[in-house]
Amino acid sequence: MPKIASLLAWMVAVPLWSQLIVHQPLDGPLAVSGELAELRNHHFHSGIDLRTGGVTGKPVYAVADGWVRRIVVRPDGYGWALYIDHPSGFTTVYGHLESFSDEIWQFTESEARRRGSYRLDLYPPKGMLSVTAGTVIGLSGNTGSSGGPHLHFEVRDLASEEILDPAAHGLDIPIDPNRPKLWAFSYGRWRPAGDSVSVASWYDLAVTLPEQDFEVLVSDSLRTTWSLKRWSFDVQRGADAGLALGLHQQQGVRGFLIHPTPTQPAPGWRHNLDFPRASGRYTVAIRSGSARIWSGVVRVREFENRVPQPAATLRDGAVTLHLPARAFAWKQNLTLKSEERSIRVAPDVAAIKPVHYDWVPQGMHDSLWDKTYLAVRDGRGSAKIPGIRTSDGAIRYTSKTCGSAEIRIDTEGPNCRFIRKTPSGSVLLHVHDELDVEVVRAQINGQWCWAYLDAKTNTLAVHVGDAVGTLDVHVQDELGNLTTFTTNL
Structure with a gap:
């Protein structure tokens, strides 16, 4: 009986889950620009977007004690992002950062240099980069696929990586006054x-x-x-x-x-x-x-619960469209029309599962087979998908966009031009291509140097400091088309 009594006392004293957030991620009252689970293009919004007053460079704090488990730097998505694990069994995510704290950046740059890479997904050893609640882990920014300066903040279950509601774990955000x-x-x-x-x-x-x-x-x-x-x-x-x-x-x-x-x-x-x-x-x-x-x-009127269609295959000319079962929200009566390199699927509709466009080139030189991509548009957006050869003599393009499309050939590297040099010692270049671009290498007098490409502005920032000599930058698109830009510093 005493054991039961002590157990009941413990249950009364301790909540079913403890509050994770003991320090807010930004200074001042938090203002929300994006809610949890908002309907976005082809996804639910997986966190809370917090306003930063329309500017970058605001201190971002660890919300609880923990350690940096993951560091991501990429031109799209969350841009510069940190994932911090906490002993309570949660992970917090901080996206679209402008920069990391000195300790985190030293590790990041060292790994980038060692790997010779500018697109990073790093997992530091547990405990190497420990943080305490209220530690400045970086500065807010506008990197990646951000529509403006803000902090993207998430809470996840550490074990399952499922997305959780930050407000239920201590994020102090106001109630949205907008009337449903x-x-x-x-x-x-x-x-x-x-x-x-x-x-x-x-x-x-x-x-x-x-x-x-x-x-x-x-x-x-x-x-x-x-x-x-x-x-x-x-x-x-x-x-x-x-x-x-x-x-x-x-x-x-x-x-x-x-x-x-x-x-x-x-x-x-x-x-x-x-x-x-x-x-x-x-x-x-x-x-x-x-x-x-x-x-x-x-x-x-009389209601019919619409049943989704089974797997199907549509063919017209040199194009075959493979639709998996339950590919759409409900049954669609699709039509496919193709002519040379143009494709029309009607109606325009977003797919829940990937669909496959298979195209059999007619009279195209073999060297060009790996230089094609599909430009496709539906009622909500567009996508550009590089092709992959199949074993049966076709080129396959896999997309969740179903609509008007065109097969294009691209054999030219990205366009790269000088913009200016900043007072902080970065050379800014404008890099443009129809496809995604990746930085292959940036060098000053043959020595590796750091560079970051912001995909939404097509701006490549190469940190040169006060160096003199020759700067060489090599960039390529998704089809492997390479461009080399050279300038004197």
């Missing part, structure tokens, strides 16, 4: 819903809200609940299955469909009960926490 809204698609347009709406399908209703959770009741019966507070990266494409694409195209806002689609891979859906299938008039209530988003009457 229901949208309805009727007569060819998406509009804010009034007290009653008439739609053809339950799929024609979508909700926009800052907090990524809501529940839907039809005739006072709970039909579905959406709440995404923990998920893994392998379900990121679920954002496309949950997005009301027409609403985004017409109104420029991203809304969640209130009815889960059959192929939705994200774990956020609960109580996936069938919505009424018969046409009729239904009372509907949509809530987020204790707040009412919308309540009123929905008139809906």
Whole structure:
């Protein structure tokens, strides 16, 4: 009995999980520019974006004691990023940094020099780069695929690497004042819903809200609940299955469909009960926490829960399109048309799984087979995919974009030109190519030197300090086309 009593006392004294964050990652009151689980192009936003006043160079702090497990430097994605593990079983991520602390940078530069690489993914030995809560680990920036200066901050489960809600672990962020809204698609347009709406399908209703959770009741019966507070990266494409694409195209806002689609891979859906299938008039209530988003009457026609298509193959001319089973949010009646090097897939639709375009070149010299890429565009964006030879005499392009496409040949290296030299001792070059570019080597008088390419601005910064002599920079695109830029310092 005493053991039970002491155990109960311990359970009362200690919460089920301890608060991770004991020091906020930035100074001052935190302001949010991007919420957790927001619908982004082809993914859920995996963290919280914190404003830095429109400038770079703000101190970024470790939120708890731990050690740097991973250091990433790349031209896209999170740019300069740090991953810190904590004894409590969590990992925190700090993205789009401008620079690292001196200790972290010394290790990073040493490894870059040893490897001769400018795209880094480093794993320091555990405990080598220890930090305490409140330690400055770097400065905020705008590196990688950032749309402006800010800090991207994440909390992950250390063991599973699943994404968690930072606010639930101590991130002190304000409540978003934006009022949730229901949208309805009727007569060819998406509009804010009034007290009653008439739609053809339950799929024609979508909700926009800052907090990524809501529940839907039809005739006072709970039909579905959406709440995404923990998920893994392998379900990121679920954002496309949950997005009301027409609403985004017409109104420029991203809304969640209130009815889960059959192929939705994200774990956020609960109580996936069938919505009424018969046409009729239904009372509907949509809530987020204790707040009412919308309540009123929905008139809906006879409803069919759309079943996704099985695996399929479309052929036209020299092009074959391979579609895996459950490739789209729901069944699509696609058509494929090809002419020489142009491809048209209709309708434009984002795929949840990769699709394969196989092209059999006619009369093209063998030396050019490895110099082709697919430029494809759908209703939400574009992609440029280098080709890979297949064993059956085709070139394969794998993409999650399905739409208008063109096969192009590229045998030229990136364009590289001088911009200026900065007071801090960096030579800035403008590097442009239709494909992704990688820095192969930068040298001053034949000696390796550090360089960083910012993909979104096509700007390559080569640190030369006060060196004199000859600077040689070698860059290449994804097809291996090389350019060498040389200048005197």
